[in-house]
Amino acid sequence: MLYIIGLGLGDEKDITLRGLEAVQKSQKVFIEAYTSLLSFGISSDGLSTLKEMYNLLQEKLYGKSITVADREMVEEKADDILLEATSSDVAFLVVGDPFGATTHTDLVVRAKKLGVDVKVVHNASVMNAIGVCGLQLYRYGETVSLPFFTDTWRPDSFYEKIQRNRKLGLHTLCLLDIRVKEPSLESLCRGKKQYEPPRFMAVSVAIEQLLEVEQMRGENAYTEDTTCVGFARLGSEDQLVVAGSMKQLLEVDFGLPLHCLVIVGDTHPVEEEMLDFYKLAKNQGQA
């Protein structure tokens, strides 16, 4: 049996009792460090949350060792993990909910093809926890992903999607780029993998990119006065949620990752009341 277990968004206490039981009866436990930002090596920011978390999981909660499955392992050694699951219980731990990312769907597909039974233990993910800002989840349009622009690569297909959502009065969740353990182009050319330092997109960078694209397109899908909600560390004890215009949020220091951004559509009265609690005072730069 392969258990794919969502850990939720905050720390080691966000696992469910069902998830904890599954871990405790598993012979092997893997934790993925791929799709989540909260990953090893982000120590350049003084952040080692996942590392601390998995130490805690290992020592206090689970009483057994955990293997960290990074990007390469999930993609290249999935069959080894699955082989173990044919004859014993294997737990695969995932930050958030198991189906927040395509990678895990792929793992399930492979498992089913090999005839391995799969049980999913759900948990909160960014996709539903953004509800905390008061905007109703059923009033969101298609979600967009904002990739880091480079000098030569500035894809802007998100623009039409945001435009469409806003024409319909719908909110748009923007998932912001995360680059963890990316092999550097240079190292790939030399035939020996070395990794770029990890990067995550901050709310301010996202807004700069959005406004750059708006300026190029000029179709008024949104402006610097469009109301948005910025989130940092959603679901953690020290989460930060701030509502304001794009221009205002540009000036807010959201601090450590993970960040995401919601572009607000038309609002109902109850939505408006909740947003007000998160709004910056006019002309005020900081929460």
Add this chain to the structure above:
Amino acid sequence: MLYIIGLGLGDEKDITLRGLEAVQKSQKVFIEAYTSLLSFGISSDGLSTLKEMYNLLQEKLYGKSITVADREMVEEKADDILLEATSSDVAFLVVGDPFGATTHTDLVVRAKKLGVDVKVVHNASVMNAIGVCGLQLYRYGETVSLPFFTDTWRPDSFYEKIQRNRKLGLHTLCLLDIRVKEPSLESLCRGKKQYEPPRFMAVSVAIEQLLEVEQMRGENAYTEDTTCVGFARLGSEDQLVVAGSMKQLLEVDFGLPLHCLVIVGDTHPVEEEMLDFYKLAKNQGQA
């Protein structure tokens, strides 16, 4: 402090460790029986899941008594609950994630106005757990709600929304109507509240209503050959997920509540592979 704690979708084991700790240190514990189907009095179906769940919570996990807050209590006595939270820790338990329903947003707004601190403990909700079928969450358009049709009330505003989503190739989550502890019209006229028996919409009823509206409108937003995914008891041990055409799913007995339905848009290869596992064989009526 008011803790609003998501219980997740399955049973008493889906609470998180963080949620359990908050319950244990609270002086008063309420569980809402309003927005969730899994409610008292559904015993006409032999179902008393929430009742069992809350007995378990009460006895085994929490070691303290729980007050059931039904629809009237949440709407009429919210201020009493909040008053208690000004001077002590109060836990308010909600099936799924706290922000799946507007009611809880309203409770938070009221709390903040009274100066009561609020902490939210997130959990899985239908909005993200539907990811289990393999359709990527970021490829959903606006969510629609399907209300029970009556002889005189057959609202169909969901039709344009589904049509729009499908034109864009997006999936549509249909939330199906739940009627729990609704005062009967007759009893309201007599001035003494009596309640209708609880009802929940089955996948087959949802599809019948969808096809009726399609026949009236005739704009081919979808047809009886459109691929859908039906879900029953999502997130529970005995959940059922079946993919097939509307026509096929009409014949599937999904069993006990809660049901929901996804109308599938354009699919990517990985999505298609996962859906295949849930598909009915051609011309086969049953999973």
